[in-house]
Amino acid sequence: MRVLGLMSGTSADGVDAVLVELSGSAQYPRWKLLQSASLDYPESTRQLILDVGQGDATTASSLLDLSETITQIQAATAFKCDPEGKAQLVGCHGQTIWHRPPELMEDAPLRLGASWQMLQAPLLAQMLKRPVVSDFRAADLALGGQGAPLVPKADAALLGRTKGWRALLNLGGIANLTLIPPATGPDRRKAVRGWDCGPANSLIDLATQQFSEGKESCDKSGRLAAMGHCNERLILRWLNEPYLQKSPPKSTGRELYGRADLTRRLEEMKGHKIEDQIATLTAFSAAVVAQDLRKLGQQNHPLPIELLVAGGGSQNPTLIRELNRRCRGLRIRRSEEFRLPSQSREALVFALLAWWHQLGYPGNAPEITGAQHEAVLGVRVNPA
Numbered sequence: 001m002r003v004l005g006l007m008s009g010t011s012a013d014g015v016d017a018v019l020v021e022l023s024g025s026a027q028y029p030r031w032k033l034l035q036s037a038s039l040d041y042p043e044s045t046r047q048l049i050l051d052v053g054q055g056d057a058t059t060a061s062s063l064l065d066l067s068e069t070i071t072q073i074q075a076a077t078a079f080k081c082d083p084e085g086k087a088q089l090v091g092c093h094g095q096t097i098w099h100r101p102p103e104l105m106e107d108a109p110l111r112l113g114a115s116w117q118m119l120q121a122p123l124l125a126q127m128l129k130r131p132v133v134s135d136f137r138a139a140d141l142a143l144g145g146q147g148a149p150l151v152p153k154a155d156a157a158l159l160g161r162t163k164g165w166r167a168l169l170n171l172g173g174i175a176n177l178t179l180i181p182p183a184t185g186p187d188r189r190k191a192v193r194g195w196d197c198g199p200a201n202s203l204i205d206l207a208t209q210q211f212s213e214g215k216e217s218c219d220k221s222g223r224l225a226a227m228g229h230c231n232e233r234l235i236l237r238w239l240n241e242p243y244l245q246k247s248p249p250k251s252t253g254r255e256l257y258g259r260a261d262l263t264r265r266l267e268e269m270k271g272h273k274i275e276d277q278i279a280t281l282t283a284f285s286a287a288v289v290a291q292d293l294r295k296l297g298q299q300n301h302p303l304p305i306e307l308l309v310a311g312g313g314s315q316n317p318t319l320i321r322e323l324n325r326r327c328r329g330l331r332i333r334r335s336e337e338f339r340l341p342s343q344s345r346e347a348l349v350f351a352l353l354a355w356w357h358q359l360g361y362p363g364n365a366p367e368i369t370g371a372q373h374e375a376v377l378g379v380r381v382n383p384a
Contacts, residue, residue: 001021001022001023001088001089001355001358002019002020002021002022002034002086002087002088002089003019003020003022003087003088003089003090003091003351003352003354003355004017004018004019004020004078004081004082004087004089004090004091004128004130004351005017005018005020005090005091005092005344005347005348005349005350005351005352005354006074006077006078006090006091006092006093006347006350007093007344007346007347007349007350008041008070008074008093008094008095008096009096009172009173009311009312009346010096010172010173010174010202010253010254011172011173011201011202011205011218011312012041012046012049012050012053012095012173013040013041013046013217013218013312014038014039014040014041014046014073014077015038015039015041015073015074015077016036016037016038016077016343016344016346016347017036017037017038017077017078017080017081017082017344017347018033018034018035018036018081018341018344018347018348018351019033019034019035019036019081019082019086019087020032020033020034020348020351020352021034022351022352022355026157026355026356026359026361027157027361028157028160029157029158029352029355031158031348031352033339033341033348034086035081035082036081036341036343036344036347037077037080037081038077038343038344039073039076039077039080041073043217045066045069045070045073046217047214048062048066049066049070049095049097050206050254050259052066052097053096053097053098053254053258054254054258054259054260066118067118067119067120068120068123070094070095070118070119071119071120071123071124071127072127074092074094074119074124075124075127075128078090078124078128079128085128085129085130087128087130088130088131089130089131089133089354089355089358090124090125090128090130090131090132090133090354091132091133091134091136091350091351091352091353091354091355091357091378092119092121092124092132092133092134092350093117093134093136093346093350094117094118094119094121094134094135095117095118095119096115096116096117096118096253097116097117097118098115098116098253098254098255099113099115099116099147099148099251099252099253099254099255100113100114100115100255101113101146101147101148101250101251101252102141102144102145102146102370110144112141112142112144113141113144113145113146113147114141114147115137115138115141115147115148117134117135117136117137119134119135121134121135121379121381122381122384124381125381125382125383125384126383126384128383129383130383131380131381131382131383132380132381133353133354133357133358133378133379133380133381134378134379134381135378135379136150136350136353136363136377136378137150137377138379139364139375139376139377139378140364140369140371140375140377143371143372143373143375144370144371144372145249145364145366145369145370145371145372146249146250146251146368146369146370146371147251147369148176148196148251148369149176149178149194149195149196149251149368149369150349150353150363150364150369150377151170151176151178151194151346151349152168152176152178152179152192152193152194152365152368153192153194153363153364153365153368154349154352154353154363155168155178155180155192155194155349156178156180156192157352158340158348158349158352159180159308159338159340160183161180161181161182161183161188162182162183162305162306163182163183163184163305164182164302164304164305164306165179165180165181165182165187165302165303165304165305166179166180166182166304166305166306166308167179167180167293167304167306167307167308167330168180168307168308168309168310168335168340169289169307169308169309169310169311169323170200170310170311170345170346171200171201171285171309171310171311171312171313171314171316171319172200172201172311172312172313172346173199173200173201173202173205173253173254173257174196174197174198174199174200174202174252174253174257175196175197175198175199175200175285175288175289175313176194176195176196176197177194177195177197177289177292177293178192178193178194179192179193179194179296179304180192187302191365191367192365192367192368193248193367193368194248194365194368195248195249195250195251195292195368196250196251196252196253197244197288197289197292198243198244198252198257198285198288198289199257199261199281199284199285199288200285200311200313200319201218201285201311201312201313201316202254202257202258203257203261203262203265203281203284203285204218204219204225204278204281204282204285204316204319205217205218205219206258206259206262207262207266207277207278207281208224208278210262210266211274211277211278218312219278219282219316219318221315221316221317221318222282222316222317222318222319222321223318224274224275224278224279225275225278225279225281225282225283225316225318225319226279226317226318227275227279228273228274228275228276228277228278228279228280229275229276229279230276230279230280230282230283230284230322231269231272231276231280232283234265234268234269234280234284235280235283235284235287238265238284238287239284239287239288239291243256244288244291248368249367249368249369249370251369265281279318282316282318282319282322283322283326285313285319285322286319286322286323286325286326286327287322287326289323289326289327290323290326290327293307293327293330303329303330304330305331306330306331306332306333307323307327307330307331307332307333308333308334308335308337308338308340309323309332309333309334309335309342310334310335310340310341310342310345311342311345311346312343314334314335314342315342320332353377353378354378356376356377357376357377357378357380360376361376362374362375362376362377363375363376363377363378364377
């Protein structure tokens with residue numbers, strides 16, 4: 001079956017699309033990437049997404065206009081990727097505006113999580129003349145889960161297993177980690193694990209935008225960070241913050257690592273050179289991943305034999321150098337070496353999740369999200 005996957009991540013830089021051929025069993029699919037494409041959001045759209053995601057006041061009409069614009073850009077990316085309309089099904093994540101994980105309230109029942117991925121799915125289905133599966137997080141959230149991350153189970157299906165534990169790190173706005181059990185040995189029956197580690201590009205991007213007065217959206221190639229020196233004392237203190245000490249299942253986003261959080265950290269670095277501040281934020285993103293991997297050893301969990309890196313942050317050499325420096329003894333490789341395209345990997349994941357929906361196969365993993373049980377994810381909308 002040919003499926004089109006669409007993904008726009010926490011960084012809100014644009015939309016990635018893939019056209020993929022999927023066949024075989026749900027658990028061990030055969031897949032072939034046929035085409036891929038990307039479209040950047042116009043700067044005004046990106047800024048509005050970020051502003052709304054930070055809680056800036058706006059009107060209902062502005063939100064309606066924004067959802068329509070996002071849907072139109074999703075459609076334009078789909079047409080760019082699949083101009084001949086070969087896809088039989090579309091899986092679209094939508095644009096995350098806000099994510100609220102479940103919360104244990106004192107002397108009160110569990111407050112279920114909620115997550116808003118902005119999209120007008122019926123409009124997208126009508127524009128593409130194809131069924132669209134979206135709203136992938138809702139079922140897991142309704143079952144008391146985090147609703148995220150959803151990629152680990154799909155990662156394991158797409159990537160397969162090797163002789164030891166394998167880790168896959170996505171460096172988007174948020175860093176999320178997948179741990180895939182080995183193909184043989186006593187751990188082969190263990191479950192896939194995964195969680196959101198903490199910030200990856202979110203704080204770096206916001207700081208770069210602020211320092212450049214909006215002229216730069218990110219620290220391209222880690223240039224500024226490479227010119228600075230990180231403040232290890234601050235990083236060590238930041239690593240003790242509650243979310244970073246919390247055990248999985250856990251998920252996060254701009255509600256925690258957004259503008260307010262950046263303002264607090266910049267205040268702590270006041271008086272330091274801009275390059276040093278960007279270097280510290282970049283090193284911090286690497287340090288949160290390294291800390292989570294060290295915790296595995298403390299929990300008597302076998303360490304992965306390799307770390308595959310994907311996402312926009314994989315294009316930042318300074319961030320990768322920091323990962324190499326802090327994740328000692330771990331071989332770090334690009335996901336492209338294993339046929340998983342770094343830029344469009346998550347779009348591929350949501351194509352797979354849409355296919356799983358079609359097959360009636362559960363897309364979540366309770367061991368990862370904390371949901372009560374497995375569930376088929378997504379809501380299907382057919383063109384009118």
